[in-house]
Amino acid sequence: MSSVLNFNAGPAPLPPSVLAEAQGELLDYHGQGMSILEMSHRVPEYEAINARAEANFKRLLGVGDGYRVVFMQGGASGQFATVPMNFLKPGSTAEYLVTGTWGEKAVEDAELIGNAHVAASTKAEGYRRVPTSGEIKLGEGPSAYVHLTSNETIQGVQYRDFPDVGDRPLVGDMSSDILSRPIDASKFSMIYAGAQKNLGPAGVTVVLIRESWLETANKKLPAMLRYSTHVKNNSLYNTPPTFSVYLLDLFLTWIDTEGGLLEISARNDRKAAIIYDAIDRSGGFYRGHAEAGSRSKMNATFNLPSADLEKKFVAEAKAEGMVGLAGHRSVGGARASLYNAIGVDACQVLANFMGHFMAKNG
Numbered sequence: 001m002s003s004v005l006n007f008n009a010g011p012a013p014l015p016p017s018v019l020a021e022a023q024g025e026l027l028d029y030h031g032q033g034m035s036i037l038e039m040s041h042r043v044p045e046y047e048a049i050n051a052r053a054e055a056n057f058k059r060l061l062g063v064g065d066g067y068r069v070v071f072m073q074g075g076a077s078g079q080f081a082t083v084p085m086n087f088l089k090p091g092s093t094a095e096y097l098v099t100g101t102w103g104e105k106a107v108e109d110a111e112l113i114g115n116a117h118v119a120a121s122t123k124a125e126g127y128r129r130v131p132t133s134g135e136i137k138l139g140e141g142p143s144a145y146v147h148l149t150s151n152e153t154i155q156g157v158q159y160r161d162f163p164d165v166g167d168r169p170l171v172g173d174m175s176s177d178i179l180s181r182p183i184d185a186s187k188f189s190m191i192y193a194g195a196q197k198n199l200g201p202a203g204v205t206v207v208l209i210r211e212s213w214l215e216t217a218n219k220k221l222p223a224m225l226r227y228s229t230h231v232k233n234n235s236l237y238n239t240p241p242t243f244s245v246y247l248l249d250l251f252l253t254w255i256d257t258e259g260g261l262l263e264i265s266a267r268n269d270r271k272a273a274i275i276y277d278a279i280d281r282s283g284g285f286y287r288g289h290a291e292a293g294s295r296s297k298m299n300a301t302f303n304l305p306s307a308d309l310e311k312k313f314v315a316e317a318k319a320e321g322m323v324g325l326a327g328h329r330s331v332g333g334a335r336a337s338l339y340n341a342i343g344v345d346a347c348q349v350l351a352n353f354m355g356h357f358m359a360k361n362g
């Protein structure tokens with residue numbers, strides 16, 4: 001069990017009980033006489049893990065028939081290219097709502113594949129909020145899809161409600177807030193997420209896709225790049241990242257044993273409130289990056305009065321056992337990532353530290 005409070009932006013903490021369970025069955029998985037790490041992905045034991053993870057993910061997200069889930073590799077970054085390769089066809093435009101660094105990267109890849117259009121961007125103000133519905137300018141012609149980033153991990157900007165895009169397929173990069181709260185997933189034709197922030201370890205990317213949309217995908221792509229290949233083969237077309245899927249499965253089961261998504265979501269609300277209260281009660285010593293209505297409950301981004309104090313804050317927090325609090329190297333400042341496996345108590349410890357640090361340095 002980790003002896004530090006880990007506020008890393010990803011990879012991120014796993015529930016101690018999940019790590020202990022994996023440790024307990026690491027050498028001999030369910031009496032098979034070998035580790036899950038050594039097992040074929042074509043045996044019933046692994047197929048059961050794979051099928052259970054798919055079913056539990058769909059149930060927790062609240063979708064049923066008409067959607068499929070596949071476990072892919074290449075990270076969420078791989079999806080930036082795979083989405084347009086499959087769905088951005090000549091004569092249509094992919095619309096991107098850009099609220100931070102990850103959305104920028106997604107649109108850059110789409111531009112290499114076809115016609116991509118930034119339908120809204122809050123870059124001019126330094127990515128402090130999501131766009132209002134009036135600011136979203138979707139093109140006139142046929143749109144291939146509308147892509148958004150539900151939570152921008154680096155800037156700490158999150159949608160509360162998702163924009164209405166009519167009958168255009170909506171695609172969401174939910175890498176840093178997947179299954180952190182209930183959402184209406186039926187608004188989306190695709191949701192993808194690297195698992196290493198809210199759901200498990202690095203190495204597996206979860207992709208939810210509406211089957212009727214999948215039927216429209218480009219068929220002239222190499223097998224590994226077609227979503228249909230992975231769907232048809234139940235994520236077992238080639239060797240999957242078996243250990244990562246196994247840990248993902250344990251993580252999803254953990255969500256249920258903790259009381260389900262509503263309980264996790266309520267905890268996440270409390271955790272974010274504790275940290276933002278510490279920011280808001282600091283009289284301007286801590287300054288939140290995002291505007292109040294777009295504040296991320298997963299990544300609280302903030303600044304201190306100077307870069308020197310920010311450095312000192314991160315170093316002293318580390319000395320007290322709180323790690324991962326530096327802002328992303330591209331933006332600086334401080335960032336506390338409050339993903340699913342971080343406890344309310346850890347946030348309280350951090351908020352207390354913030355108070356003491358301000359008293360000494362304010």
Ligand SMILES: *Cc1c(COP(=O)(O)O)cnc(C)c1O
Nearest residue numbers: 075076077078102153175176194
């Ligand atoms: C971390 C992150 C990514 C990149 O994920 P990789 O798995 O490292 O490719 C993409 N989008 C968002 C929103 C992220 O938080």
